Amino acid sequence: MNTQNKSTALSAELNNFIYGVSRRNFQNAPDLTKIGISLLRNFPAARDAVLEYFAMVFHDAVNVSINQTDYESDPSANGSLESVSMIGPELCNMGESWAPFIAPWCINLIMDIATEKANLPNATLQNTDPVRVLLDITTQNLTLLNSDERAKCIDMMLGCRACSWAVGWVGRAEPALVAPRALALGAESARAVLAHLANHPPALYHVRAALVDLFQEAIKEDSKADKKREVIPYLLNLASKSDIVLKALTQDIEQTLTDEVMDRLCVVCAAHRHSGPWEGVGPSSLVALLLRSDVHCFLLLLKHAQRNLFCRQLLEYLLQKLEYECLFPDANIPLVMSAAEEINIIREKLLIGNQLEQYSIARILILVSYNLPSEFVSTISYLLQYSRNDTTLALLVRIVSGTISMHTPGDGTDINMDTERYQNFIKTGVEYALRDAMISDTQIKKYFIEDTVTKDAKTYLHHFCLNIVKLLRWERSGRVSALRTRWAARAVEASVGRLGAALRARAATLRAPTAAPPDMRTCHALAEVLDNIDMSGTKSPPPSVEVILKVVQATVQYFFRCINEKDIMSKIRGIQTASRLLRKLCLHSKLARAVALRDLLETAMFREDKVFGSRTVVANTISSPRDWHNEELLIYMNQKHGPITQLTQSHTSVFHAGIIGKGVRKRDSQDGEDAPPVLTLNNELLMGALMSCMDGNSGIVEGSTSISLLLVELVSPDVMYNGLPWPDEDFTKQVSIERELYMRCAVERCGVARAALRRAARARPALCLASALLRATAASLLHRARAHLDRHTQSPEMARELAALTELLSVMTLGQLLPHPLSHILELAPELTPSEIVQVLRDCIWNYTRDHVPSPALFTCDSSGLHWRDPSTCKPPATYTDTLRLIIQKRISKLGHMYPIMFLNLEKDS
Amino acid sequence: MSLSDLKHSLRKFEFPGCAKEALIKIEQLLVGRAAPTSKQLDIAMDIISEFVFCETDRRGNRRGLNPLQELQLIDIICDYLSACTNDTTKNTIFLSLFGGMESQRKLKVLSILASMAVSASSTPVLLAVGVWLQQMGCSSTQSLQLVENVIKDHFYLNTSNQSALKTLATTAPQFVSNFITAVTELYMHDLQRPKKMPPKNLLEIITSWVYSNPTLCMSAQLNPAALPSGSIPMAAVTPLAGLIHWCALAPLYIDEDTEMEELPIKKIKLEDEKPSIVKSLPSKSLTESELYIKLHLGVLHSLRAGRRTHGPPTAVNAQHLAALTPLVQAYAHQLLKHGLKLHTDAKLQDCLDRIGQAVQVALANGCVYGNISNLLAALDTLPENRLLRIIIKSHQQNI
Structure with missing residues (x-):
C-alpha cells in the first residue's frame, strides 16, 4: 500500500536520522544531511531537529575549515563540508513560507559561531566556506521575510557583539534597515557594523541617509532636546573612529549644513556645550576630524569663518595643524589629498574668494603643492593664466615661495639637483601656462566670430604676459623678499624660446593688413615680456643659439608689425621695445647680430618696402605683366637663336620700348620716377633698429x-x-x-x-x-x-x-x-x-x-x-x-x- | 512496586531507553484495573514528567529535551502507539501523556507527533489525536494551537502531499472530523480583523474530504471514542455548523479581484507540479468561490446523511447557525451606508440563498438541535430574500 510504504519509509528515515545523529559523528554527515533535507520536505514538523543537526554540521564545518591547510581544500574530503555545500542551496530555495524559520535559525547560528570564534580574526572566519554559505542563506531568507520580521532578525543580530561583521554582510541586502539600527548602538559596535556594511557600495547611500537623518533629528526643534543632547557628540565620536561615517557625513556637506541648519546648530551648541557628553567636542577633536575630511568641509568652514568667531579660530587651528602635520615625511593627510583632487574648485575660489578665503586657500595650496609637484606645476600655470589682479598674483608668489621654503634640501652630492627641482617645476608651470593660454586663444578664435569679441577683451596670452611682466617687475624691484631667488625670471628665461615662437607666430599671422587689433596688443605684451627678460647670461645660463635666433626673428617680425601700426604712440613704443630687445640680443652674440641685420634689411627692402616708400627694384613703369608663356617671352626667343653672351642681369635689359620679360613701357609714368626720400620716419626707425643691433x-x-x-x-x-x-x-x-x-x-x-x-x-x-x-x-x-x-x-x-x-x-x-x-x-x-x-x-x-x-x-x-x-x-x-x-x-x-x-x-x- | 523502586529501575536507562521503559511501566500502572487510584495516577504523572518528557532530573532540577531528543521521543511514542492493539489502552496512555495541557513543551511535542502522523499517514496515532481533540474540545486554545501547527506544516511548508492528505478521510475519519471542526474556528471568524481566509490548498482538501464522504462530518459522533474507564466522554461537535458559516459568508468575504490575480499564479504552480503533458484535473483548477460552491453542496449532502434514525438531533446547533445573522447584517449595513440596494446585491443574495438552503436541508432532515424558534426569529431579521422568506414561513407554521 502506498500510504503504508510511505509511512514505513518515513519511519525508516526518521530512525536512520535519529540513530545517526545520536552517534555524534560527522563521517556520515552527507547521508544524514540528505535524510535531513528529505525530512524537511516531507515531515516539516521535524524541522527543529533537522535544523539543529544542520547547526551542528555547520559548527563542525567551520572548525574544519579554519584548521584546514590550503593544499587539502577539497570540499568532498570532509563530510561536514560536503554537507554544508548540500545544505546551502537547499535552504536558500525553501521558499517564502520557510523563511520565518530559517532566518532566525541562521542568525542564531551565526551568532553562536561568531561568539565561539570571537578570538579569530574576522577575515579568516568570514572567508571560510561554511560561513559564506550561511551568510548566503541568511541573506536569501531575509529578503523573503516581511519587514517586521526582518527588522526583528536584524535587531537580534545587532544585539550580538561578536558578529558585527555578519550584520554588515547580511545588512547589504537591507542597508536601509540596518544602518539606522546600527547607529542606535554604541560607537564602537556601530563603527564595526558600518565598516562592514560599507564594503558594499550601494549600502553607503543608506548609511549616509541614516546618519543624516539622525543628525537632522538631533537638531530638530522640539521638546525632547535633552534626550538628543548626546547625538551630535556621538556622531562626531563615531566619525572620529570610522572613515566611512566621516565620509558619509561630509559627503555633500553643503546640502547637509545649509545656512538654516547652521543657525539651528549654533543654538543647539550653545545650549549643550557645557553638558557632559559634549566634553569631547573640543577644537582639537574637530580639527582631527577635519584633517580627515574632504575639501568641501574646508570650504564650508571658510564660508562660515566670515561670520563666526569660533569657525575662524577653528580655521586657524586647522591650518596650523595641517602645516605641522605636513612637516613629517610621508604625511598623507586626507584633507590635502582631497584638496588635490578638487583642485579646480579650490583654485577658482582662490581667484574669486574674499581675503580670508584667498589667504587660507593659499596656505592649503602650499601644502598640496609641496606634496604633489604636479599640482604645484598646474597651480602656477593656472594662476599665471587666470590671475587678473595684484592680489592673486601676490598669492602666486606666496604659494611658490611657501612651497619652496617647505622643502628641506637633502644633504648630499646632488644638492644642486635638489634645489633645481623646484626651479624646474616652476619652469614647467610657466611653459604650461603659455601653452594653455595659446590653446585657449585658438579655441576661442575657432568658436567665436571675431566681431563678437569686445574690443577691450584681452586674450589669455595677453593676460599671461601681463602677469609675467608684473612678476618680473616685482622681482627686479628687489623689494619682494620672496622673489629674491629670481625664480620667476629664471623660469621665464627658460621658456624664452617658446615666447619667441609665440611672438613670431602672432607677428607673422598679422602680415595681412586686416590684422585684428587685439592680437597686436598681445604682440606688444609678448614683446614686453621678452623685453623684461635678462638674456645676457650673467645671472643665469645664456639661452641657446637656437633660442636666440628664434627670438631675434620674432623680434624682427614684431618690429615690422609695429612699423605698420597706425597709432603713433604704440608704434613708437613697440619699436623702442623691439630695438631694446635687439640691442640686448645682439650685444653678446655676433650671430644674433648678423641674423638681425639680415632679417631687418631683407624684410625692409623686399617684403615691407611699401612702408618705407621704396618702389620695386624694376619700377612699375610698365603695363601689368601678362601671363606670358615661356615660348612667347623675348628672353627665351633670343636664346633660340643660338648661343649669345648672357650678360649679368640681362634678363632685365632695358630697351627704350620696355623691359625684357616685362612687356611694353608705360607711357605716362613720370610721377614714379623720383627717388624716394631717405629721411622718413620709418626709415629712421629702421635705422635706429639697425643701430641698436x-x-x-x-x-x-x-x-x-x-x-x-x-x-x-x-x-x-x-x-x-x-x-x-x-x-x-x-x-x-x-x-x-x-x-x-x-x-x-x-x-x-x-x-x-x-x-x-x-x-x-x-x-x-x-x-x-x-x-x-x-x-x-x-x-x-x-x-x-x-x-x-x-x-x-x-x-x-x-x-x-x-x-x-x-x-x-x-x-x-x-x-x-x-x-x-x-x-x-x-x-x-x-x-x-x-x-x-x-x-x-x-x-x-x-x-x-x-x-x-x-x-x-x-x-x-x-x-x-x-x-x-x-x-x-x-x-x-x-x-x-x-x-x-x-x-x-x-x-x-x-x-x-x-x-x-x-x-x-x-x-x-x- | 513503590515509586522509588520504579524510578530506580528506570534510571538504569539513558534517555531514549528510559522513555521506552517508562511507557511500559505507565501502561502497567494505568491499564487493566477498573480505575487507577489517585496515587497511581500521581506516580504515572511523576514518571511521565521525569522519564518521558525529562522535565526534571532526579534531584528535581529543570531540564528539557533538545529538538533531536524530542524527535527521538516522538519516534518512541509513535512506535508504542502503533504497536498498541487495544484502543482503550492506547487512548489512556495518550491522554495521560498529553492530557494535562499546562505545558507548552508537551504541546509542542504533541504538535510534532500529530504532524508526523499526518505525514506518515499513521492511523493509530491520528485516531488518538482525534480523541485528544475531542476530549480537549475542538475550540479550546490547545486544540487550535495544535491544528494551526498541523496546517502550517502541511499546507504552508510542505505542499506536495495533497493526495496523501485526501486519503486521511477514509483512514482516520474521526480525526479529520475533529480537525475540520477546529479549523472552522480558525478562519472567517467575526473577531478577526482583517478577515482571515483559509489557504486555498486547505480549502481544496476540506472540500474534497466533505464532498466525497458525506458521513465524514458525523463520524466522530457515530464512532464514540474508546476512553479509559472512569473518564467523562466529551460530546463531539460536528464541523457542519462551521462549514455552513464558511459557505454562507464566502460570497461576502471573497474579493473577486484578488482571486483573479491569483489565478495565473496557481496555474504556474500546477504546471510546475505536473510537468507532464497530462492536463490537470478540472477540479484542481477551481477558483475559491467555485470551491465554496462545491463545499456547500458537500455540506448539504452531509446534512442529509446526518439524519438520525433514533435519538435527538446532534448535527447542528441552532444557536451556532443563528450566530450568522449579525455578520450578514453588518455587511448589509455597509451596503446601505454606501447607498446600495440590498435586494440587488448579488453577493448578499447569494449568501442569503445559501443560508436558506442549509437551514432548509438541516431542518428538513432533523439535524438541528437547540432553540429552533430563536433561529427562525434571528433569520427573520435578515435582509429580504424570497427563499429565506418561504422557509421561515413554512417552518414557523410547523412549530
Missing part, C-alpha cells in the same frame, strides 16, 4: 660692415665676391653695364638701402665693402651723363642724374673715400654741365678710386679705436685733381669761391 665694442664698425656686405648681397648677389677694386672704366661699358644699371636702379629706388649706405659711410671703413654699389652708380652716371648734351641741363632726367651724383658724392665723402680736394666736388656738382660731370667723374673719381682701391686697409685705427683716413697722408696726386682745377679755373666766375678752399692749402703744401 650694433651696440658695444667696435660693434658699429662691425655692424656697418655687415650692412654694407648685406646691401651688396641683397641688391646683386652676383657681385658679392667680385672684390672691392674698381676696374677700368671701359670694362664696365663692355661687360657689366647691364648690371650696373640694375644695381643703381635698385639702390636708388630703395630708400632703405640708401639710408643704410649713409649709415655705413659714417662708420668708416664699412663703406669700402659696398664699393660695388658705388661703382655701379658711378658707372651708370658716367654712361648717362655722356648721353646728355649740355643743353639738357634742365631736363628732369638730368636733374635726377644730378641728384644721384650728389648722393654718391656725399656718401663717398662721408665715408672718406674721397680725400680733401676731391671731397669738395659735392659742392661743385650742381653747377657743372653734363660734360664737365663726365670729366670729373672719370678723371677725379673713377680713376682715383680705381688706383686707390677703397679697402679697409686705407683706414688706420687710432688709439681711441676709431678708424679714419688721415687727410694729411692721403693727398690725391695732381693727376686726379687737375681736371677739377681746370674746370674751376675755366668757370672761375661761378666756382671761384671753391678754389681757395680746395687748392690753396694744397698749393701751399705742395
Whole structure:
C-alpha cells in the first residue's frame, strides 16, 4: 500500500536520522544531511531537529575549515563540508513560507559561531566556506521575510557583539534597515557594523541617509532636546573612529549644513556645550576630524569663518595643524589629498574668494603643492593664466615661495639637483601656462566670430604676459623678499624660446593688413615680456643659439608689425621695445647680430618696402605683366637663336620700348620716377633698429660692415665676391653695364638701402665693402651723363642724374673715400654741365678710386679705436685733381669761391 | 512496586531507553484495573514528567529535551502507539501523556507527533489525536494551537502531499472530523480583523474530504471514542455548523479581484507540479468561490446523511447557525451606508440563498438541535430574500 510504504519509509528515515545523529559523528554527515533535507520536505514538523543537526554540521564545518591547510581544500574530503555545500542551496530555495524559520535559525547560528570564534580574526572566519554559505542563506531568507520580521532578525543580530561583521554582510541586502539600527548602538559596535556594511557600495547611500537623518533629528526643534543632547557628540565620536561615517557625513556637506541648519546648530551648541557628553567636542577633536575630511568641509568652514568667531579660530587651528602635520615625511593627510583632487574648485575660489578665503586657500595650496609637484606645476600655470589682479598674483608668489621654503634640501652630492627641482617645476608651470593660454586663444578664435569679441577683451596670452611682466617687475624691484631667488625670471628665461615662437607666430599671422587689433596688443605684451627678460647670461645660463635666433626673428617680425601700426604712440613704443630687445640680443652674440641685420634689411627692402616708400627694384613703369608663356617671352626667343653672351642681369635689359620679360613701357609714368626720400620716419626707425643691433665694442664698425656686405648681397648677389677694386672704366661699358644699371636702379629706388649706405659711410671703413654699389652708380652716371648734351641741363632726367651724383658724392665723402680736394666736388656738382660731370667723374673719381682701391686697409685705427683716413697722408696726386682745377679755373666766375678752399692749402703744401 | 523502586529501575536507562521503559511501566500502572487510584495516577504523572518528557532530573532540577531528543521521543511514542492493539489502552496512555495541557513543551511535542502522523499517514496515532481533540474540545486554545501547527506544516511548508492528505478521510475519519471542526474556528471568524481566509490548498482538501464522504462530518459522533474507564466522554461537535458559516459568508468575504490575480499564479504552480503533458484535473483548477460552491453542496449532502434514525438531533446547533445573522447584517449595513440596494446585491443574495438552503436541508432532515424558534426569529431579521422568506414561513407554521 502506498500510504503504508510511505509511512514505513518515513519511519525508516526518521530512525536512520535519529540513530545517526545520536552517534555524534560527522563521517556520515552527507547521508544524514540528505535524510535531513528529505525530512524537511516531507515531515516539516521535524524541522527543529533537522535544523539543529544542520547547526551542528555547520559548527563542525567551520572548525574544519579554519584548521584546514590550503593544499587539502577539497570540499568532498570532509563530510561536514560536503554537507554544508548540500545544505546551502537547499535552504536558500525553501521558499517564502520557510523563511520565518530559517532566518532566525541562521542568525542564531551565526551568532553562536561568531561568539565561539570571537578570538579569530574576522577575515579568516568570514572567508571560510561554511560561513559564506550561511551568510548566503541568511541573506536569501531575509529578503523573503516581511519587514517586521526582518527588522526583528536584524535587531537580534545587532544585539550580538561578536558578529558585527555578519550584520554588515547580511545588512547589504537591507542597508536601509540596518544602518539606522546600527547607529542606535554604541560607537564602537556601530563603527564595526558600518565598516562592514560599507564594503558594499550601494549600502553607503543608506548609511549616509541614516546618519543624516539622525543628525537632522538631533537638531530638530522640539521638546525632547535633552534626550538628543548626546547625538551630535556621538556622531562626531563615531566619525572620529570610522572613515566611512566621516565620509558619509561630509559627503555633500553643503546640502547637509545649509545656512538654516547652521543657525539651528549654533543654538543647539550653545545650549549643550557645557553638558557632559559634549566634553569631547573640543577644537582639537574637530580639527582631527577635519584633517580627515574632504575639501568641501574646508570650504564650508571658510564660508562660515566670515561670520563666526569660533569657525575662524577653528580655521586657524586647522591650518596650523595641517602645516605641522605636513612637516613629517610621508604625511598623507586626507584633507590635502582631497584638496588635490578638487583642485579646480579650490583654485577658482582662490581667484574669486574674499581675503580670508584667498589667504587660507593659499596656505592649503602650499601644502598640496609641496606634496604633489604636479599640482604645484598646474597651480602656477593656472594662476599665471587666470590671475587678473595684484592680489592673486601676490598669492602666486606666496604659494611658490611657501612651497619652496617647505622643502628641506637633502644633504648630499646632488644638492644642486635638489634645489633645481623646484626651479624646474616652476619652469614647467610657466611653459604650461603659455601653452594653455595659446590653446585657449585658438579655441576661442575657432568658436567665436571675431566681431563678437569686445574690443577691450584681452586674450589669455595677453593676460599671461601681463602677469609675467608684473612678476618680473616685482622681482627686479628687489623689494619682494620672496622673489629674491629670481625664480620667476629664471623660469621665464627658460621658456624664452617658446615666447619667441609665440611672438613670431602672432607677428607673422598679422602680415595681412586686416590684422585684428587685439592680437597686436598681445604682440606688444609678448614683446614686453621678452623685453623684461635678462638674456645676457650673467645671472643665469645664456639661452641657446637656437633660442636666440628664434627670438631675434620674432623680434624682427614684431618690429615690422609695429612699423605698420597706425597709432603713433604704440608704434613708437613697440619699436623702442623691439630695438631694446635687439640691442640686448645682439650685444653678446655676433650671430644674433648678423641674423638681425639680415632679417631687418631683407624684410625692409623686399617684403615691407611699401612702408618705407621704396618702389620695386624694376619700377612699375610698365603695363601689368601678362601671363606670358615661356615660348612667347623675348628672353627665351633670343636664346633660340643660338648661343649669345648672357650678360649679368640681362634678363632685365632695358630697351627704350620696355623691359625684357616685362612687356611694353608705360607711357605716362613720370610721377614714379623720383627717388624716394631717405629721411622718413620709418626709415629712421629702421635705422635706429639697425643701430641698436650694433651696440658695444667696435660693434658699429662691425655692424656697418655687415650692412654694407648685406646691401651688396641683397641688391646683386652676383657681385658679392667680385672684390672691392674698381676696374677700368671701359670694362664696365663692355661687360657689366647691364648690371650696373640694375644695381643703381635698385639702390636708388630703395630708400632703405640708401639710408643704410649713409649709415655705413659714417662708420668708416664699412663703406669700402659696398664699393660695388658705388661703382655701379658711378658707372651708370658716367654712361648717362655722356648721353646728355649740355643743353639738357634742365631736363628732369638730368636733374635726377644730378641728384644721384650728389648722393654718391656725399656718401663717398662721408665715408672718406674721397680725400680733401676731391671731397669738395659735392659742392661743385650742381653747377657743372653734363660734360664737365663726365670729366670729373672719370678723371677725379673713377680713376682715383680705381688706383686707390677703397679697402679697409686705407683706414688706420687710432688709439681711441676709431678708424679714419688721415687727410694729411692721403693727398690725391695732381693727376686726379687737375681736371677739377681746370674746370674751376675755366668757370672761375661761378666756382671761384671753391678754389681757395680746395687748392690753396694744397698749393701751399705742395 | 513503590515509586522509588520504579524510578530506580528506570534510571538504569539513558534517555531514549528510559522513555521506552517508562511507557511500559505507565501502561502497567494505568491499564487493566477498573480505575487507577489517585496515587497511581500521581506516580504515572511523576514518571511521565521525569522519564518521558525529562522535565526534571532526579534531584528535581529543570531540564528539557533538545529538538533531536524530542524527535527521538516522538519516534518512541509513535512506535508504542502503533504497536498498541487495544484502543482503550492506547487512548489512556495518550491522554495521560498529553492530557494535562499546562505545558507548552508537551504541546509542542504533541504538535510534532500529530504532524508526523499526518505525514506518515499513521492511523493509530491520528485516531488518538482525534480523541485528544475531542476530549480537549475542538475550540479550546490547545486544540487550535495544535491544528494551526498541523496546517502550517502541511499546507504552508510542505505542499506536495495533497493526495496523501485526501486519503486521511477514509483512514482516520474521526480525526479529520475533529480537525475540520477546529479549523472552522480558525478562519472567517467575526473577531478577526482583517478577515482571515483559509489557504486555498486547505480549502481544496476540506472540500474534497466533505464532498466525497458525506458521513465524514458525523463520524466522530457515530464512532464514540474508546476512553479509559472512569473518564467523562466529551460530546463531539460536528464541523457542519462551521462549514455552513464558511459557505454562507464566502460570497461576502471573497474579493473577486484578488482571486483573479491569483489565478495565473496557481496555474504556474500546477504546471510546475505536473510537468507532464497530462492536463490537470478540472477540479484542481477551481477558483475559491467555485470551491465554496462545491463545499456547500458537500455540506448539504452531509446534512442529509446526518439524519438520525433514533435519538435527538446532534448535527447542528441552532444557536451556532443563528450566530450568522449579525455578520450578514453588518455587511448589509455597509451596503446601505454606501447607498446600495440590498435586494440587488448579488453577493448578499447569494449568501442569503445559501443560508436558506442549509437551514432548509438541516431542518428538513432533523439535524438541528437547540432553540429552533430563536433561529427562525434571528433569520427573520435578515435582509429580504424570497427563499429565506418561504422557509421561515413554512417552518414557523410547523412549530
